[in-house]
Amino acid sequence: QDAAEAPEGGFGLGREATTEEVAMWDIDIRPDGKGLPVGSGSVELGEEIWSYNCAHCHGDFAEGIDRWPVLAGGEGTLSDDRPVKTIGSYWPYLSTVYDYVYRAMPFGYSQSLSPDDVYAITAYLLYSNYIVEDDFVLSNENFSEIAMPNEENFFMDDRAETELPQFTAEPCMTDCKEQVEITAHATVLDVTPEDGGEGGGGGID
Amino acid sequence: QDAAEAPEGGFGLGREATTEEVAMWDIDIRPDGKGLPVGSGSVELGEEIWSYNCAHCHGDFAEGIDRWPVLAGGEGTLSDDRPVKTIGSYWPYLSTVYDYVYRAMPFGYSQSLSPDDVYAITAYLLYSNYIVEDDFVLSNENFSEIAMPNEENFFMDDRAETELPQFTAEPCMTDCKEQVEITAHATVLDVTPEDGGEGGGGGID
Amino acid sequence: AAASVGAAAGGAARASSDPAFAEIQPWMQELGDPVDAAPYGMPSEFEAHVQRKTVYWLTADPISSINFTPLHELDGIITPNGLCFERHHSGAAHVDPALHRLMINGLVDRELVFTMEDLMRFPRENHVYFLECAANSGMEWRGSQLNGCQFTHGMIHNVMYTGIPLRLLLAEAGIQTAGKWLLAEGADAAGMTRSIPMEKALDDCLVAFKMNGEALRVEQGYPLRLVVPGWEGNMWVKWLRRLEVGDEPWHHREETSKYTDLLADGKARRFTWEMDAKSVITNPSPQAPLTHGAGPTVLSGLAWSGRGTIPRVDVTLDGGKNWHQARMSGPSLSKSMHRFYFEFDWNGQPLLLQSRAHDSTGYVQPTKNALRELRGTNSIYHNNGIQTWHVKKTGEAENVEVS
Amino acid sequence: AAASVGAAAGGAARASSDPAFAEIQPWMQELGDPVDAAPYGMPSEFEAHVQRKTVYWLTADPISSINFTPLHELDGIITPNGLCFERHHSGAAHVDPALHRLMINGLVDRELVFTMEDLMRFPRENHVYFLECAANSGMEWRGSQLNGCQFTHGMIHNVMYTGIPLRLLLAEAGIQTAGKWLLAEGADAAGMTRSIPMEKALDDCLVAFKMNGEALRVEQGYPLRLVVPGWEGNMWVKWLRRLEVGDEPWHHREETSKYTDLLADGKARRFTWEMDAKSVITNPSPQAPLTHGAGPTVLSGLAWSGRGTIPRVDVTLDGGKNWHQARMSGPSLSKSMHRFYFEFDWNGQPLLLQSRAHDSTGYVQPTKNALRELRGTNSIYHNNGIQTWHVKKTGEAENVEVS
Ligand code: HEC
Ligand code: HEC
Ligand SMILES: [Ca+2]
Ligand SMILES: [Ca+2]
Ligand SMILES: [Ca+2]
Ligand SMILES: [Ca+2]
Ligand SMILES: [Ca+2]
Ligand SMILES: [Ca+2]
Ligand SMILES: [Co+2]
Ligand SMILES: [Co+2]
Structure with a gap:
């Protein structure tokens, strides 16, 4: 099949976006602070907004209720058998909190919070994770100064170097093993949906 | 992709059909009479069965009611502008009548007629098409003696010889015509379904 | 769970003459459907006009009739199963697969009966083929008539079939030397039959049970249909129940009264199987x-x-x-x-x-x-x-x- | 219209121990469905068990959750649209295409807004691609857990897409030299975002509007989804509303908190885009x-x-x-x-x-x-x-x- 191509100079389709339209839709925030609106919010105000809008799912201290996401705690658990991945223990950048809370929270009423609300909530989540003190005020000015504890533990996909060489060997076809034993059964964990089980293994988050 | 293959000696799947099962399902009839059951029926009885079971769709004389199929008449119309294709004017073999009536008619109660019924109806349809007299009795014995008027006018697909050579020439790409005129409009016939029209052109039968 | 503290965001910037920017769209604020809303999904409510359509004046009755694929609404080459045109001669048969059988009889060494479960034990192949009714565009012979490619060309669909090569099933029964023709028969109330030359039967025909990944649709012959690649759609017998091997063709109704091509001189071509480009x-x-x-x-x-x-x-x-x-x-x-x-x-x-x-x-x-x-x-x-x-x-x- | 004259046929021959031969099946005698019964068809009633299924304990709520393709019921390589697994983070958004826009902004010569009709004027391509969630089989890391390939491997589907090569849309806006990354954003209530390196964006990505021939399904991003061939499903942003060109990746929630791969030593791989064989x-x-x-x-x-x-x-x-x-x-x-x-x-x-x-x-x-x-x-x-x-x-x- 042939590839679709554009004429010299383009199609001239669509229309130029107005500055207002871009401002309305361009809601993303980056680690370097790009996208942050002017504003600020304190841990104290954050706690108040949180208790009205967030706590009934995520818990008063962001500890999570029932199966709703846990947002605080879990420091030092990342190499445990059951790591607890939270904003404090796992997230590499604070900008992600601001970005995500505005675009997707509260669940069911996205993009309803003002910039000051989101600064305040973000400050409260830093506080819940012992990253700032209770008198902290977060703003577009000091935002980039906050470093997240786990940032250094992220690294770029290295499968090409660490895995692919090992997984491109020609495999054995005949008499590859002497013995084969069954080492694990799904029926032991017993969580197949048909059975109505409540689940034992990890979820998909 | 690779083709699916059978092992030497086959799979041994399925089971042998019993003689009774084959007899039950093997209902097809061929022009040479293969498949015809023992039986017979007169034009007279055929007319009676016809009037109860067939006439309300196909008409008392097989002339067709409303848009239901016309089964008689139309002789000599095959090269007309609007040919009338019936058993008498078009069908090459009588066996097709027997086969079809038993397998598919009456519409809504297939395979309900006895062999004698079908012989009788078939005799009646021959009579309606002026192929036999009113005292005719059709049976498995005399079935193959009936020749249908239009049999000779059927011939095997000859597109390979009569059309393909003409339709495999490299076509013109540039300046192929001087003038182009529109010679027919769908809107003149005006039968697009959205318009609720009752239809002017030929149907699909 | 509304934001009860703090003002609504960005009010000042909402200046655009495009209604799409008049407000944050509800689907970007409010939650959508849960994952258990539709165990078998259907198209968007905004696509409700994308339908198979029939033309009532074409036939006496919508039971022996046709509807048309909305080609103008589709793209790519796959026809979604729900939009594949239908043609049946006594209505679409609802066949219970547990009571469905495929019989092979006639000039074979062993006359056989298969259940659906038996058939699932034969090797399968997967191929994409178009199925075009021989009558597609037939209303246009006398001049342009119907305004829309759905009606002029919509007796066609294109589907990926999974099926058993017909030659494997015939080999299982053992074709006798005299066996040159095959009769395929459907289990619908039309008992649809067509004669197929053995050469084609042994070439690329399939006995298919899946279309586009899932079971055949009822109106496409569930649970079993014959696939006769490149040949006219009527031969692709649906609700396939029987294959008889014979020495001569059967000249049944769908290859004499119908699906023969009457020429200007009153003569008629029979067995015009291949669909021209x-x-x-x-x-x-x-x-x-x-x-x-x-x-x-x-x-x-x-x-x-x-x-x-x-x-x-x-x-x-x-x-x-x-x-x-x-x-x-x-x-x-x-x-x-x-x-x-x-x-x-x-x-x-x-x-x-x-x-x-x-x-x-x-x-x-x-x-x-x-x-x-x-x-x-x-x-x-x-x-x-x-x-x-x-x-x-x-x-x-x-x-x-x-x- | 019963045959009131003449006896019922073949009574004597009806001897078989197979219930399929006990009588002429009703579907072979009585008329089936007319052609106007189902303008958009659905599977046979005998296939009602072929469904997407969810696993309630996997997530807090069926609105931000997943259901699974019934792979064990399918064959061939095409997944029917109604059975393509769903994963969404704030429910499946019902977007009105008349009010849907695609914006391109950021490091481009012209920031642009397209209506759906504008997009229909760009050249299209057709390709079959699998879409696999990065979490497919994720429940099996600690040992075999779920009894069924629908649950262990069913976060995948395979579809023929019709879409606009992403590079044509980006060229229309004019990518500036510093533009090395692309942010794709959805119009659902999750406002789903992912960062995509420009090299991939200019290679084989599509902005798709059709799947398997017909419009995208609601749960697959109707009316517009990004297709990122071979890369993890989360990047295939649904209900696509915006593409921003930037000089750095965004490190958003779905590429930090989620869709990063935590290793045994507590370190985590990010940007693990390609799906291994x-x-x-x-x-x-x-x-x-x-x-x-x-x-x-x-x-x-x-x-x-x-x-x-x-x-x-x-x-x-x-x-x-x-x-x-x-x-x-x-x-x-x-x-x-x-x-x-x-x-x-x-x-x-x-x-x-x-x-x-x-x-x-x-x-x-x-x-x-x-x-x-x-x-x-x-x-x-x-x-x-x-x-x-x-x-x-x-x-x-x-x-x-x-x-
Ligand atoms: C009705 C329940 C509910 C409410 C109220 C709610 N959330 Fe959430 N929150 C969720 C769910 C569900 C998710 C996960 C969504 C997903 O699967 O993508 C989530 C995810 C999050 C996450 C990301 C968690 C992670 O580990 O990636 C953050 C941060 C968050 N919520 C913050 C908030 C804030 C701040 C508020 C209030 C302004 C709030 N939430 C209100 C249900 C809720
Ligand atoms: C309720 C209406 C109805 C009744 C009753 C009925 N038919 Fe028909 N007949 C039809 C229809 C509809 C067709 C065309 C079916 C198709 O499209 O394949 C047809 C087709 C035929 C044909 C083939 C016509 C052709 O040109 O190919 C024959 C022969 C026939 N019928 C004979 C009979 C006989 C004999 C009976 C009674 C025993 C009968 N019909 C009863 C509706 C009826
Ligand atoms: Ca931005
Ligand atoms: Ca969690
Ligand atoms: Ca169990
Ligand atoms: Ca026979
Ligand atoms: Ca007619
Ligand atoms: Ca008109
Ligand atoms: Co033909
Ligand atoms: Co990944």
């Missing part, structure tokens, strides 16, 4: 006018051949004075639909659009008049002539014929 | 046991790779002692599912079934233990290890692991 421009077309005015325009269409692939399609904008090679897109598979595009800068003036398919045997789709010269206008079937759409300045399109 | 035996499997006893048996499965085609799949019946090359069936397309079969004569003894995919780069699907040795068991994502089914004498199959 054909194409149609699906967009623009009468049901899909150009609504955007002059400028960049995407013309799109479909082409297929019962004899192989479609390496090339030509398109004309001026009723055949000048032709341009279209761009083929998507997998090119034998006896499958092919998608073509021709992008051009519309000057806003009237157009006379045509497409012309070339197949891998060198066959070039003829004009309707070339066909009429050879066959007359009474043949009903096998009209693969070039279709013309007249696009007006308004962008509306009409089914026309040209000199 | 993988395969699974769909039949037999826990939801599709062998019910026919010893004898000819069809083993079938699916294989795919984010890096190319699958020229070869190996199958073992004895837990990996001996391997056999499977038969590949159907079109072999890059970054598409491939169907394989292995037909064998089952001796009725227990089996330990595995399949092992080879892709066109030479990559061979590893064991789960080989992956665990490199990554531990906390990674959630990208589990492409070899799956084992234990088939018992009864034909029942269980999800197990072997030494």
Whole structure:
């Protein structure tokens, strides 16, 4: 099949976006602070907004209720058998909190919070994770100064170097093993949906 | 992709059909009479069965009611502008009548007629098409003696010889015509379904 | 859970004359459907007009009738199962697969009966094939009649089948030397039958049980249909219950009264199985006018051949004075639909659009008049002539014929 | 219209112990459905069990959750639209296409807004691609857990897309030299975002509006979705509303908190986009046991790779002692599912079934233990290890692991 191509100079389709339209839709925030609106919010105000809008799912201290996401705690658990991945223990950048809370929270009423609300909530989540003190005020000015504890533990996909060489060997076809034993059964964990089980293994988050 | 293959000696799947099962399902009839059951029926009885079971769709004389199929008449119309294709004017073999009536008619109660019924109806349809007299009795014995008027006018697909050579020439790409005129409009016939029209052109039968 | 503390965001910036920017759309604020809303999903409510449609005046009764694939609403080469046109002669049969059997009888060493479970133990193959009714475009023999490619060309669909090569099933029964023909029979109230020459049966026919990944649809022969690649749709017997091997063809109703091609001199071709190469421009077309005015325009269409692939399609904008090679897109598979595009800068003036398919045997789709010269206008079937759409300045399109 | 004259036919011959021959089936005597019964068709009532299924304990709420494709009920390589698994983070958004816009902003010469109608004027391409959630098989990292390939491997589907090459849209806006990354954003209430390197964006990504011929389904992003061939499903942003060109990635929630792969030492891989080669035996499997006893048996499965085609799949019946090359069936397309079969004569003894995919780069699907040795068991994502089914004498199959 042939590839679709554009004429010299383009199609001239669509229309130029107005500055207002871009401002309305361009809601993303980056680690370097790009996208942050002017504003600020304190841990104290954050706690108040949180208790009205967030706590009934995520818990008063962001500890999570029932199966709703846990947002605080879990420091030092990342190499445990059951790591607890939270904003404090796992997230590499604070900008992600601001970005995500505005675009997707509260669940069911996205993009309803003002910039000051989101600064305040973000400050409260830093506080819940012992990253700032209770008198902290977060703003577009000091935002980039906050470093997240786990940032250094992220690294770029290295499968090409660490895995692919090992997984491109020609495999054995005949008499590859002497013995084969069954080492694990799904029926032991017993969580197949048909059975109505409540689940034992990890979820998909 | 690779083709699916059978092992030497086959799979041994399925089971042998019993003689009774084959007899039950093997209902097809061929022009040479293969498949015809023992039986017979007169034009007279055929007319009676016809009037109860067939006439309300196909008409008392097989002339067709409303848009239901016309089964008689139309002789000599095959090269007309609007040919009338019936058993008498078009069908090459009588066996097709027997086969079809038993397998598919009456519409809504297939395979309900006895062999004698079908012989009788078939005799009646021959009579309606002026192929036999009113005292005719059709049976498995005399079935193959009936020749249908239009049999000779059927011939095997000859597109390979009569059309393909003409339709495999490299076509013109540039300046192929001087003038182009529109010679027919769908809107003149005006039968697009959205318009609720009752239809002017030929149907699909 | 509304934000009860703090003001609504960004109010000042909401200045745009485009209604899409008038407010944050509800679907970007409020939660959508949960994952248990539709265990088997259906199209969006905004696509409800994308439907198979029937033409009531074509037949006596909607039970022995046809509906048409909305080609102008589709793209690519796969027809979704829910939109595959239907043609049946005594209604779509609801067959219970537990009570369905496939019998092979006649000139075979062993007459056999298979359950569906037996059949699932045979090797399978997967192929994409078009299925075109021999009567597709049949209403156009006497002149352009129906305004829309759904109606002029919509007796076709293109599906990936999973099925058992027919030759494996026949080998299991053991074809006797005299066995030169096969009768395929359906389990519907029409007891549909067609005679198939053994050469084709042993070549590429399949006994299929899946279409586009899932079980055949009821109206496409659930649980079993014969697939006869490249040959007219009526031979693809649905609700397949029986295969009889014989020494002669059966000349049944669907190969004598119907599906024979009456020529101008009153003689009729029988056994016109292969579907000749054909194409149609699906967009623009009468049901899909150009609504955007002059400028960049995407013309799109479909082409297929019962004899192989479609390496090339030509398109004309001026009723055949000048032709341009279209761009083929998507997998090119034998006896499958092919998608073509021709992008051009519309000057806003009237157009006379045509497409012309070339197949891998060198066959070039003829004009309707070339066909009429050879066959007359009474043949009903096998009209693969070039279709013309007249696009007006308004962008509306009409089914026309040209000199 | 019963035959009131003449006796019922063939009464004497009706002798068979098979209930299928006890009487003429009603569907072979009585009329079926008319052609206007279902303008958009649905599967047979006998296939009602073929459904997407969710697992309630996996997530807090069925609105931000997942359901699974019933792979064991399908064949060939196309997933029907109604059965394509769903994953959304704030529910499936019902977007009105008339109010939908695609914006391109950021490091471009012209920031642009497109209506759906504008987009229909760009050239399109058609490609079949698999879409696999990075979390597919994620529940199996700590050991075999779920009994059924629908649950262990069903976060995948394979569809023919029609879409605009992303590079054409970006060229229309004019990418500035500093533009090395792209942010794709959805119009759902999750406002889903992912960062995509420009090299991939300009390579084979599509902005798609059709799947398997018809409009995208609501739950697959109607009216517009990004197609990112071979890369993890979360990046295929649905309800696509905005593309921003930038000089750095955004590190948003779905590429930090989620969709990063935590290794045993507490470090985490980010930007693990490519889906490694993988395969699974769909039949037999826990939801599709062998019910026919010893004898000819069809083993079938699916294989795919984010890096190319699958020229070869190996199958073992004895837990990996001996391997056999499977038969590949159907079109072999890059970054598409491939169907394989292995037909064998089952001796009725227990089996330990595995399949092992080879892709066109030479990559061979590893064991789960080989992956665990490199990554531990906390990674959630990208589990492409070899799956084992234990088939018992009864034909029942269980999800197990072997030494
Ligand atoms: C009705 C329940 C509910 C409410 C109220 C709610 N959330 Fe959430 N929150 C969720 C769910 C569900 C998710 C996970 C969504 C997903 O699966 O993508 C989530 C995810 C999050 C996450 C990301 C968690 C992670 O580990 O990636 C953050 C941060 C968050 N919420 C913050 C908030 C804030 C701040 C508020 C109030 C302004 C709030 N939530 C209100 C249900 C809720
Ligand atoms: C309720 C209406 C109805 C009744 C009653 C009926 N038919 Fe028909 N008949 C039809 C229809 C509809 C067709 C065309 C079916 C199709 O499209 O394949 C047909 C077709 C036929 C044909 C083939 C016509 C052709 O040109 O190919 C024959 C022969 C026929 N019927 C004979 C009979 C006989 C004999 C009976 C009674 C025993 C009968 N019909 C009762 C509706 C009816
Ligand atoms: Ca931005
Ligand atoms: Ca969690
Ligand atoms: Ca269990
Ligand atoms: Ca016979
Ligand atoms: Ca007629
Ligand atoms: Ca009209
Ligand atoms: Co024909
Ligand atoms: Co990843």
